[in-house]
Amino acid sequence: MMKYENQDDGDAGLHESQDEMESLPLDEPSVVSGGATPTPGREPTGRTTFYTYLITMRTNIQGFGGSEFIVRRRFRDVVALSERLSETHRGFFVPVRPDKSVVESQMMQSEQFVEQRRAQVEKYLNKLAAHPVIRRSEELRAFLITRGRVLQLPKSVDVSPKQPSVVAAEGRTGGDLMRMFKELRQSVVNDWGRVKPLVVEEDKEFLERKEWLLEFEQQLSNLSQQAEALVKAQQDIGETMGELGLAFVKLTKFETDEAVFNSQRVRAADMKNVATAAVKSGRLYRELNSQTVKHLDKLHDYLGVMLAANTAFSDRSSALLTVQTLSTELTSLKSRIEKLEAASSKIFGGDRSRMRKIEELKETVRLTEDAKSSAVREYEGIKEHNRSELERLDKERHDDFMCMLRAFVLNQAGYAEKMANVWEKLTEETGEYAREGKSVNF
Amino acid sequence: MMKYENQDDGDAGLHESQDEMESLPLDEPSVVSGGATPTPGREPTGRTTFYTYLITMRTNIQGFGGSEFIVRRRFRDVVALSERLSETHRGFFVPVRPDKSVVESQMMQSEQFVEQRRAQVEKYLNKLAAHPVIRRSEELRAFLITRGRVLQLPKSVDVSPKQPSVVAAEGRTGGDLMRMFKELRQSVVNDWGRVKPLVVEEDKEFLERKEWLLEFEQQLSNLSQQAEALVKAQQDIGETMGELGLAFVKLTKFETDEAVFNSQRVRAADMKNVATAAVKSGRLYRELNSQTVKHLDKLHDYLGVMLAANTAFSDRSSALLTVQTLSTELTSLKSRIEKLEAASSKIFGGDRSRMRKIEELKETVRLTEDAKSSAVREYEGIKEHNRSELERLDKERHDDFMCMLRAFVLNQAGYAEKMANVWEKLTEETGEYAREGKSVNF
Structure with a gap:
């Protein structure tokens, strides 16, 4: 729950009275992005205003050292959290964060925009809190419990090996850039299929799953389009039924004003009942529709999950590419060593400079092999994350879909049923309809 | 009832087997424009094709000399009938005939066009047959019972005085044209209000009714626009619900094909039930809509009645204008006679040529007075028709509207109710929904 406040952002205090409790499954941290603050403040950077959101979190996870936390966060904190999670949870289906809207600056004034963003942030945080691994992450914990406005997400938590050894092997000569070029070359080679990479994705089950998910995504996209069309049609019929009702109301008023005989007044009253029923029915359609929007929104959520899955698969591909690049590099280093040794063996007593070069290369091989093992571990880790996430998706997808359908x-x-009641009640109430035996055959 | 036949138009015989009986109130001729013939024939005039419609009429009105008649008529016969009725039934709300579609020639080939016209003709004839005066008219009788293809509507029936005396009074010097100019002048004088016409519409009740009808027409027009919007919205929701159902069917098929566990198949089956319900619900919406179209079509009928009423009021205005013109003319004639007599009285023994002129003018006055009495009778007749028609409209409108609303x-x-059943049956059938205790709170 969030509410708007007119207080200064400097006071990031608690506002106990305004938060409503929500019961959520007890083994998850329940994140309630509660008590929103569109509290315009002035930043040191000179940007005029920003908004903070009051976030209430309840959990029974032990590591948090408490069961309820209330903090204030800005949207940029959410962006930073999302970026950190992507880095530290490669291979997982990391929930996609809300868009940084392009019209933000123009819209900043609008309460509607702030409320929309608040709702998105709340939804996003609850997705993170529902993720079996991410909900126990240091990043989320830091985000949810660190007091104060300036939020520094822990750097130390990043234990992913993400090519640290490669960087070491390359020394200080723009290693990252070099590696990037190498991986790019490797990738081009892979793509053109001229040289078979030394390591290839051979996990048939994974490839099938990936294929399946692609098709599922198309099904989802189709379904979500139809759902949107239904929502539009339901909205339309709600509005037109309401307007038809109002047209009947006008006609009734006109007839009543002009009524001379009592029978005319009775009939005008009957017509008014129809008008009221149409207006009611229109309202019911609009209510139905706002519920339908909520239910079918699950389809949009799953399109988001597909995006997260694609990112997780990309993590895997790029980890594999790193392994491939390091393998190619090792092969090339070893072949250079062989050539140097062959050349050197022809010279009696050896060639001091060649010998030194060979030693250097062997040291590079050792470092590269370390890097490769590290990359392989990273790759294997990501593979395992992909696998467990796919399994989780399979189960949750079924539950969620059945839940949505239900x-x-x-x-x-x-x-x-409600609409049937509105009309049926009318047929009972309006004696005119029941009694008049006139043929409907016109 | 009408059916298409592939027989030559020359044989305008009976086709007993193809007509279905309809029970209609016995004091009306029941016209069934039955057994349509889009039978292309060649006319002497060289026009390539035309269509005749087989019309079956049942009546217990004595004047018809029988109870069932079957004839073939072309659309131009309908046009001719409508024109004759407008002439002979001035002041009545003569039902408006179907439009002579401009795209007729291009469309003539299309079965759809012929069927549409057949339905319009049937509807039109039944409106004529339902009119308390027109249903007993010689014109309708001749149309419905005269055998053979060439239809000559009776001329002798035209007993309306429609300025025959005026024509006589004007002699043979383009009298009709003269009268038209005179009426036009009179009309301009009336409109500019410079000269108060000798006869004015003073029937306050009529003027009020006319005013009322104008406002009612606006109400109707508003209502009919909303009704059309509802029809469109209902059609849309029917189609989108159906398409959503099909999207679920596809997803179900996809899930079933990929199902590994039995539980997955059960769930896919549950989803299929939802798909089926959505498809059924879509179909129900479309059925509902085709019924709604029929019911709300009464609004269009009444817009047609408004048109007929306007024509009847115009008949009255133009009859009044004729009376006014003739009155003005009489005044002018009498003033000329007075002047001539005054001039002539100054001459002893009288002026032979002036005396002859006076005699001629007096004869014209007599003829014009006859014409005026005739025009007044016509005007009074039209007034009475207007009155009785307004009374009838008042009663029928209420009945028809209540009937439509009902x-x-x-x-x-x-x-x-049917839609509620579709969905409720589903919630009962699908154990999954009832048993699974998972929160719907997503």
């Missing part, structure tokens, strides 16, 4: 069906049934 | 309400109630 809600959708109950909602349709409930409102259809 | 049908509309019953239809909405019925389909809302």
Whole structure:
């Protein structure tokens, strides 16, 4: 729950009265992005205003050292958290963060924009809190419990080996850039298929799953388009039914004003009942629709999950590319050593400079091999994350879909029943309809 | 009932087997424009094709000399009938005939066009047959019972005095044209209000009714626009619900094909039930809509009645204008006679040529007075027709509207109930929904 406040951002205090409790499964931290603050403040950088959001978190996870925390965070903190999580949780389906809207600056004034962003942030944090691994991460913990406005996410938590050894092997000569070029070359070679890379993705099951997910994404996209069309149609019918009702109301008023006989007044009253029923029915359609929007929104969530999955698969590909690049490099280093040794063996007593070069190269081989092992571990880790995430997705997807369908069906049934009641009540109430035996055959 | 036939138009015989009986109130001729013939024939005039419609009429009106008649008529016969009725039934709300579509020649080939016209003709004839005066008219009788293809509507029936005396009074010097100019002048004088016409519309009740009808027409027009919007929205929701169902069907198929565990198959089956329900619900919406179209079509009928009423009021205005013109003319004639007599009285023994002129003018006055009485009778007749028609409209409008509303309400109630059943049955059938205790709170 979030509410707007008119207090200064400097006071990032608690506001106990305004938060409502939510019961969530107890083994998850329940994050409630509560008590929103569109509190314009002035930053040292001179940018005029920014907004902070009051976030309330409840958890029974032991590591948090408490069960309820309330902090203030800006949207840029959310962006930073999301970036850190992407770095430290390669291979996981890291929930996609809300867009940094391009119209932000123009919209900043608008309460609507702030409320929209608040809702997005709340949804995003709850997705993180629902993730079995991320919810226990140091990054999320730091985000949720660190007091104060300036938030420094822990650097030390980054234990992913992400080519530290490669950087070491390359020394200080723009190693990262060099590696990037090498990986790019390797990637081009792979793509053109001229040289078979030394390491290839051979996990058939994974490749099948990936293929399956691609197709599932298309199904989802189709379904979500249809769902949007339904939402639009339901909105339209709600509005037109309401307007038809109002047209009947006008006609009724006109007829009543002009009524001479009592029977005319009775009939005008009957017509008014129809008008009221149409207006009610229109309202029910609009209510139904706002519920439908909620239920079918799960489809959009899953399109987001597909995006996260694609990122996780990209992590895997790029980790594999690193392994491939290091393998190619090792092969090339070893072949250079062989050539130097062969050349050197022809010279009796050896060639001092060649011998030194060979030693240097062997040292580079050792470092590169370390880097490669590290890269292989990283790759294997990502593979394992991919696997566990796919398994989790399989299960959750089924539950979520059944849940969504259940809600959708109950909602349709409930409102259809309500609408039937509106009209049926009318047929009972309006004696005119029941008694008049006139043929409907016109 | 009408059916298409592939027989030559020359044989305008009976086709007993193809007509279905309709029960209609017995004091009206029941016209069934049955057994349509889009039978292309060649006319002497060289126009390539035309279509005739087989019309079956049942009546218990004595004047018809029978109870069932079957004839073939072309659309131009309908046009001719409509023109004759407008002439002979001035002041009545003569039902408006179907449009002579401009795209006729291009469309002539299309079965759709012929069927549309057939339906319009049937509807039109039934409106004529439902009119308390027109249904007993010689014109309708001749149209419905005269055998053979060439239809000559009776000329002798035209007993309306429509300025025959005026024509006589004007002699043979382009009298009609003269009268038209005179009426036009009179009309301009009336409009500019410079000279108060000798006869004015003083029937306050009529003027109020006319005013009322104008406002009612606006109400109708508003209502009919909203009704069309509802029809469009209902069609849209029917189609999108159907398409959403199909998207679920596809997803179900995809899930079933990929299902590994039995539980997955059960869930896919559950999803299929939802898909089926959505498809069914879509179909119900479309059925509901085709019924709604029928019910709200009454609004369009009444817009047609408004048109007929306007024509009837114009008949009255133009009849009044004729009376006014003739009155002005009489005044002018009498003033000329007075002047001539005054001039002539100054001459002893009288002026032979002046005396002859006076005699001629007096004869013209007599003829014009006859014409005026005739025009007044015509005007009074039209007034009476207007009055009785307004009274009839008042009663029928209420009945028809209540009937329409009743049908509309019953239809909405019925389909809302059916849709509720579709979804509720699903919630009962699908154990998954009932049993699974998972929160719907996503």
